Each structure stands twice: as structure tokens, then as C-alpha cells.
Amino acid sequence: MAGNSTRPGQPVTARALALLSAFDVAHPRLTLSEMAQRAGLPLATAHRLAAELAAWRALDRDDEGGYRIGLRLWEVGLLAPVSSRLRETALPFLQELYESSRENVHLAVRDGFDALYVEKLSGHRSVPIVSRIGTRLPLHPTGVGKALLAHADPALVRAYCERPLPRFTRYTIAERGRLLRELELTRERGHAQTNEEMSLGSCSVAVPILQADGTPVAALGLVVHSTRAELPKLVPPLRAAATGIARRLAETGGDAFRPVERQT
Amino acid sequence: MAGNSTRPGQPVTARALALLSAFDVAHPRLTLSEMAQRAGLPLATAHRLAAELAAWRALDRDDEGGYRIGLRLWEVGLLAPVSSRLRETALPFLQELYESSRENVHLAVRDGFDALYVEKLSGHRSVPIVSRIGTRLPLHPTGVGKALLAHADPALVRAYCERPLPRFTRYTIAERGRLLRELELTRERGHAQTNEEMSLGSCSVAVPILQADGTPVAALGLVVHSTRAELPKLVPPLRAAATGIARRLAETGGDAFRPVERQT
Numbered sequence: 001m002a003g004n005s006t007r008p009g010q011p012v013t014a015r016a017l018a019l020l021s022a023f024d025v026a027h028p029r030l031t032l033s034e035m036a037q038r039a040g041l042p043l044a045t046a047h048r049l050a051a052e053l054a055a056w057r058a059l060d061r062d063d064e065g066g067y068r069i070g071l072r073l074w075e076v077g078l079l080a081p082v083s084s085r086l087r088e089t090a091l092p093f094l095q096e097l098y099e100s101s102r103e104n105v106h107l108a109v110r111d112g113f114d115a116l117y118v119e120k121l122s123g124h125r126s127v128p129i130v131s132r133i134g135t136r137l138p139l140h141p142t143g144v145g146k147a148l149l150a151h152a153d154p155a156l157v158r159a160y161c162e163r164p165l166p167r168f169t170r171y172t173i174a175e176r177g178r179l180l181r182e183l184e185l186t187r188e189r190g191h192a193q194t195n196e197e198m199s200l201g202s203c204s205v206a207v208p209i210l211q212a213d214g215t216p217v218a219a220l221g222l223v224v225h226s227t228r229a230e231l232p233k234l235v236p237p238l239r240a241a242a243t244g245i246a247r248r249l250a251e252t253g254g255d256a257f258r259p260v261e262r263q264t
Numbered sequence: 265m266a267g268n269s270t271r272p273g274q275p276v277t278a279r280a281l282a283l284l285s286a287f288d289v290a291h292p293r294l295t296l297s298e299m300a301q302r303a304g305l306p307l308a309t310a311h312r313l314a315a316e317l318a319a320w321r322a323l324d325r326d327d328e329g330g331y332r333i334g335l336r337l338w339e340v341g342l343l344a345p346v347s348s349r350l351r352e353t354a355l356p357f358l359q360e361l362y363e364s365s366r367e368n369v370h371l372a373v374r375d376g377f378d379a380l381y382v383e384k385l386s387g388h389r390s391v392p393i394v395s396r397i398g399t400r401l402p403l404h405p406t407g408v409g410k411a412l413l414a415h416a417d418p419a420l421v422r423a424y425c426e427r428p429l430p431r432f433t434r435y436t437i438a439e440r441g442r443l444l445r446e447l448e449l450t451r452e453r454g455h456a457q458t459n460e461e462m463s464l465g466s467c468s469v470a471v472p473i474l475q476a477d478g479t480p481v482a483a484l485g486l487v488v489h490s491t492r493a494e495l496p497k498l499v500p501p502l503r504a505a506a507t508g509i510a511r512r513l514a515e516t517g518g519d520a521f522r523p524v525e526r527q528t
Binding site for chain 2 (some may be wrong): 012013014016017020023025060062069070073074076077078079080081088092098133134255
């Protein structure tokens with residue numbers, strides 16, 4: 001990350017970005033020394049770069065000297081297609097799904113081997129769940145993840161299944177053969193289901209949002225209490241919403257989201 | 265921005281941030297030369313920095329060589345308190361407001377002299393309006409803006425009124441004295457109203473979300489068709505939601521949002 005003094009510009013940008021990378025959901029507020037340590041930078045370097053990032057409002061400081069991700073970084077981030085195109089186009093459809101179901105409504109994309117949650121609508125009465133916007137979860141134990149994986153390139157599915165499949169509950173499908181059969185079933189019936197595979201007490205149903213060429217741009221899911229689950233009933237409105245979103249995206253043109261495959 | 269070669273680190277970070285600043289709502293996709301031009305950087309510098317930003321996924325490239333704000337920048341931006349604290353806490357309350365009204369529901373903060381929209385929920389039947397997440401609008405012609413301005417520090421109100429007040433429709437209150445009386449009325453009755461002051465055909469009602477010390481952390485508003493407006497009816501549920509959000513924020517502690525005054 002740092003080093004490489006023969007190209008004097010590069011390390012500085014990389015170091016500034018390393019400071020931003022020091023923040024995550026578990027660490028939304030850091031002191032300067034925590035930032036420096038997590039970014040692997042000398043304190044003086046971190047101090048100087050943090051001041052520059054704060055001047056632009058990529059970081060904001062609080063009264064106690066802590067740093068948080070800044071308002072302007074949030075604002076610029078909203079311009080990413082996943083937010084400005086996909087999320088904005090999908091939102092009215094998510095609203096309608098929420099209104100008709102009063103359950104957790106999820107919109108997720110695949111990023112590498114993760115399901116990345118782009119939007120989540122839920123009310124006070126929805127089952128409490130782990131995901132929030134920006135959450136990353138594995139593909140195999142989540143409804144949206146299974147819908148995305150089932151429609152992904154076969155090479156990606158193979159690569160996914162070659163890695164260890166973590167088990168979250170005793171119901172998680174963590175065996176390669178079972179998962180492959182599950183994905184085939186998902187493709188055949190056109191929707192994914194999970195039954196307490198991520199969290200005990202909740203199950204989910206999800207459908208892909210398919211582009212004209214059959215590739216999934218995102219997936220749309222509902223997560224409900226397993227005790228009040230009538231999953232098949234939830235499929236038709238989900239499917240109608242997915243079709244509506246796909247059509248709106250096609251009409252308005254341009255990339256909504258495109259997975260970038262990472263070396264992991 | 266650039267220059268100052270005696271501090272070799274600084275200009276590089278500033279230049280990289282200038283590349284990100286080249287993007288806005290009207291320019292969500294830029295070619296390299298557009299980025300360089302808008303950032304005021306030589307093409308070679310822009311090329312090198314864009315590659316570094318793309319490696320971190322602060323920028324993502326499309327097949328045609330265009331750049332967009334990248335997925336990771338969006339993801340990191342979500343950690344800003346305005347999203348991770350304020351928006352997440354408020355969302356279930358916004359949902360309930362949307363369900364009971366089926367109108368546009370807005371959550372906004374004051375940033376300098378702007379109302380900055382942090383969340384907007386709307387369905388297919390809501391009146392189409394100009395705001396989206398991340399939109400900035402002036403304070404005086406918007407419901408949420410008026411609610412925020414009415415409870416702002418008197419020095420800020422004076423500074424706001426000393427600048428020209430742009431007029432958006434023939435109903436915009438763009439005279440200093442009238443605006444000050446309107447703000448007083450807003451404080452007295454505890455909610456703000458607008459009547460076609462931003463857009464013809466729509467009006468709004470809004471309340472501040474007040475912290476224990478009386479300072480507004482945000483404002484909550486509904487924007488409705490002026491023809492079907494029964495604004496007074498909308499106030500009690502809005503107020504209940506604002507109180508609920510304020511209480512949840514107080515319970516969960518820490519900054520949700522704090523305006524940073526900028527020199528403008």
C-alpha cells in the first residue's frame with residue numbers, strides 16, 4: 001500500500017484511501033491514533049492526511065477529537081450507479097412491496113462473492129434482522145444471495161463452491177452438492193427460498209432482477225418470521241416488482257450496476 | 265488546489281479529491297478528459313490518479329471508458345453519521361408516515377445554507393418532486409428548510425437573510441421581512457408550511473427533530489399535491505414521528521448529525 005518512493009504521487013493517494021478504509025461498520029468513529037494504527041501509517045502522516053480529508057469533508061471531526069466519515073463523502077457516494085440508478089429506480093417498487101407485506105424488503109447486488117445490500121425497508125413490526133444498507137453477507141445462506149448466485153456465470157458458481165461455505169445455523173446449506181441442487185431448483189422455479197439458513201426464526205424469498213440478456217443486475221427479497229411464513233404467496237408481487245424495475249432500468253438506459261470480479 | 269510543491273503530500277490528496285469533486289448529479293459519468301478538465305488537472309495527472317482511485321474502487325469504469333463514482337466510495341460513505349445513525353434510526357418512522365399518508369416523506373438536515381435531503385420515501389402515486397437523496401435546496405422555499413431555519417441560531421438566520429433569496433415560483437417568500445415573520449410563525453405553531461413556494465402544484469408541512477437542548481438535528485416533512493392538501497391533518501403524525509426519532513437518537517447516544525458552518 002505505502003512505499004514505492006519512485007512514484008511519489010501514488011503512495012499519498014493510497015495512504016489517504018487507507019485512512020478511509022480504517023472505518024467500517026464496527027468502527028464508525030476512530031481517534032487519530034486508531035486510524036493511524038488500522039491504516040498502518042505513522043501518526044504524523046495520518047495527522048497530515050486526516051487534516052486534508054477533513055478539509056474536503058471526506059472526514060468530519062467531533063468535539064472529542066474523534067473522526068467519522070464525512071458528509072461530503074456520503075454525498076459523493078450517492079452518485080454511484082448502485083445508488084443513483086438502481087436504488088432510485090427500485091425505491092417506489094420496494095415501497096409497494098413493503099406496503100403490501102409489511103415485511104423486510106431487500107434490494108441487493110452481487111459484489112464478488114458477497115451479497116451487498118443496497119436498500120432495506122422495514123417497519124417497527126418487521127422481524128429484526130442483521131442486514132442494513134451496505135451490509136455484506138455470503139451468497140449461499142441469504143435469499144437475495146441465492147437468487148444472484150443461481151443466475152451467475154457457471155464459472156463464478158464453481159469458484160464460490162470451491163471455497164469453504166460457512167454455516168450460520170444448523171439449517172445453513174453448507175454442502176457443495178446440496179447447494180448446487182438448490183441453485184438448480186432456484187433457477188427452475190424462478191425464485192430463491194431460505195429457511196432459517198442465516199438466522200433462526202426468519203426465512204426469505206427472493207427473485208433476480210434480470211436484464212434483457214438474462215444476467216441479474218440485482219435481487220429483490222422479503223425476509224419474514226418463519227412462524228408466519230406463507231412464502232409462495234409472496235412470490236407473485238416480488239416477481240411483478242422485479243419485472244417492473246428491470247423495465248424501468250431498460251427504459252432509462254445506462255449501467256445500473258455491474259459486478260466487478262475481484263481476486264479474492 | 266494544486267501546486268505548493270514544498271509539501272509534496274498535500275497536493276496529491278487534494279488533486280485526487282478534486283477528481284471526485286468533478287462528479288455531481290448533472291455529471292454522474294465522465295470521461296477521463298472531462299474529469300481532468302473539470303478538476304483543473306493535466307491529463308497525465310488525472311490519468312494516474314484515476315487509476316489509483318479505480319484500484320480502490322472510489323471510481324468504477326464502464327466498458328466505454330467512462331468513469332463513475334465507485335461502489336466502495338458509496339459503501340464507505342454509508343458510515344457517515346447522517347446515514348448510519350440518523351437515517352437508520354429514522355427509517356421505520358418514515359415508513360409509518362409514508363404508509364399513513366402515501367405522500368412524499370422527507371428527512372433533511374441543514375448544511376450551511378442548504379437543506380440537504382438525507383432520505384425521501386415516495387410511491388408511484390406521490391406528487392413528483394425535485395428532491396432526491398443528496399439533493400440540496402435552499403432553506404426558505406422548502407418545508408424542511410423552513411423548519412430548520414426557524415430553529416437555527418439567530419446569527420445564522422440573519423446571515424441567511426442578508427443574502428439574496430432566490431424566487432422559484434410567484435409564491436416564494438423572497439422578502440426578508442416576510443420570511444422572518446414566517447419563521448416566527450413557524451416557531452410559534454411548531455411546524456412549517458409551504459404553499460407552492462418551491463414548485464407550483466405542491467405544498468408541504470414539516471417539523472424539526474429537536475435535541476434535548478432545543479437544537480434541531482434534522483427536519484421531517486411531507487410534500488403533497490396542493491389540490492388534495494389538508495395540511496393541518498398531517499401535523500400530528502409528523503410531530504409524533506419527530507418525537508419518536510429524537511427519543512431513539514437520545515437513547516442510542518452519539519452524534520447523529522451536526523451542522524458544520526462553512527464560509528460561503
